[in-house]
Amino acid sequence: MKELNCPQCSQVMTYLGKFVYQCQACEQDYQAQVHCSSCGDRLELLKACGAVDFFCNSCNEMKSKSSADYRLSALNG
Ligand SMILES: [Zn+2]
Numbered sequence: 001m002k003e004l005n006c007p008q009c010s011q012v013m014t015y016l017g018k019f020v021y022q023c024q025a026c027e028q029d030y031q032a033q034v035h036c037s038s039c040g041d042r043l044e045l046l047k048a049c050g051a052v053d054f055f056c057n058s059c060n061e062m063k064s065k066s067s068a069d070y071r072l073s074a075l076n077g
């Protein structure tokens with residue numbers, strides 16, 4: 001997965017799987033939601049041949065994970 005930085009302390013976070021990232025400095029987990037960088041719609045996850053890509057239904061095109069817009073929401077616990 002793409003490396004993401006903590007919104008609080010800017011450290012690179014650890015990817016835990018299932019779009020959950022953890023900042024070890026803040027001891028906070030974040031759920032990432034992937035949105036289209038062009039239209040802002042939520043992207044659909046596509047898995048093909050081991051690669052992960054995203055599809056935007058609004059733009060009707062594939063989006064690479066590096067160009068996608070990742071939005072983080074804090075998880076409790
Ligand atoms: Zn942090």
Ligand SMILES: [Zn+2]
Pocket residue numbers: 036037038039040041056057058059060
């Ligand atoms: Zn789009």
